[in-house]
Amino acid sequence: MSKLFTPVRVGRYELSNRLVMAPMTRSRANEDDGVPYDSVATYYDQRAGAGLIISEGVYPSAQGKGYVHTPGIRTDAQVEAWRRVTDAVHSRGSRIFMQVMHCGRVSHPSLQPGGTLPVAPSSIQPPGQTWTTSGQQDFVTPHELTISEIKQVIEDYRQASRRAIEAGFDGVELHGASGYLPEQFLASGSNKREDEYGGSTANRARFILDVLGAMVEEVGGDRVGIKISPEMNFNGIVDENPQATYWELVDKLNAFDLAYLHVALFGAPIDYHALLKPRFNGAYLVGGGLDQASAESALAAGRADATVFGAAFLATPDLPERFRQGATLNEPDRSTFYGGGDKGYTDYPTLQTAKVA
Structure with a gap:
């Protein structure tokens, strides 16, 4: 039997297989209150053949929102909507973690x-644009957080973690990639501070470590993961010595006894998995452009404990069963990735529905 379909321990949980659904922004939430649409529960339920689902990025506070129609976890109404999602996933025997995503400077005043x-x-304007209610708008020069404001953001992550567990999530993932706030602190190009949160690698990593400390204190290290993506360079992120930065960061993660480290690589010039996996004590999740063959190879070689799939899971709800049978996967419709209704969201066929049709 393929190792993809063997159980694996991730934090306090034993997953039924080593197929993980990646966190993917889909922008299916009410714009006025950040409450996920009713169809969100259907979307995740359809994909609950995964051993673990990591939700789309969810903002921990109103300040953390970076895109139109993205969901939050700061209000009772949001918690109730997410509980319908977690109930659906659990009814299928899967586990689901919430990805907590503070976009930081990658946002817009509107x-x-x-x-x-x-x-x-730091007050450095990033290149690029974000989606707002009036279409794409240029990023602006952000407000540089004061120390007291940083402490409030850390508290926002703590409260988001608690609310995620209240909503029935099995754990939480800190989004430390894609040029969002944690990576903005970590990278030398976006962090020019001269206090305890800037300068040396240790100081630039402090924000991530303080946030993780609050999340772990609130829900337990075996229910917390983190996602990183070295040298993805998304949203204007650059670092003068990324190998040393991530080497030091991952070394420090072991103090928290985290459930997992999720590393997604997109065109990095070196093999960060070979660099980082031996340094991390928990489950190591590999993502970034995998197919079945490369996932099985990574597991067989001991380079990963579980493997993470994005667009393949988006377009093929029954991805594990397709892999088992060697069946063709659906093609993703990129025009429906962000926003809209059920088209390109909950209407992708499974092997079973295709037979009925």
Whole structure:
């Protein structure tokens, strides 16, 4: 039997297989209150053949929102909507972690409470645009967080973790990649601070470690994971010595006894998996452009404990069964990735529905 379909221990849980659904922003939440649409429960239920689902990025506070129609976890209404999602996934025997995503400077005043500036470690305008209610808008020069404001953001992550567990999630993942707030602190190009949160690698890593400390204190290390993506360079992120930065960061993660480290690589010039996996004590999740063959190879070689699939799971709800049978996968419709209704969201066929049709 393929190792993909063997159980694996991730934190306090034993997953039924080593197929993980990646966190993917789909922008199916009410714009006014950040409550996920009713169809979100159907979407995740359809994909609950995964041993573990990691939800789309969810903002921990109104300040953390970076895109139109993305969901939050800060209100009772949001918690109730997410509970319908977790109930659906659990009814299928799968596990689900919430990815907590604070976009930091990758936002726009029209998405911020009171039209205020987005926040960041330093007042450096990133290149690019974000989606707002009036279409794409250029990023702006953000507000540099004060120490007291940093402490409040850390507290926001703590409360988001608690609310995620209240909503029935099995754990939480800190989104430390894609140029969002944690990576903005970590990278030398976006962090020019001269206090305890800037300068040396240890200081630049402090925000991530403080956030993880709060999350772990709230829900337990065996229910917390983190995602990183070295040298992805998304949203204007650059670092002067990324290998040393991530080497030091991962060394420090072991103090938290985390459930997992999720490493997604997209065109990195070196093999970060070979660099980082031996340094991490928990489950090591590999993602970034995998297919069945490369996933099985990574597991067989001991380079991964579980493997993470994004677009393949988006377009093929029954991905594990397709892999078991060697069946063809659906093609993803990129025009429906972000926002809209059920088209390109809950209407992808499974092997079973295709036979009925």
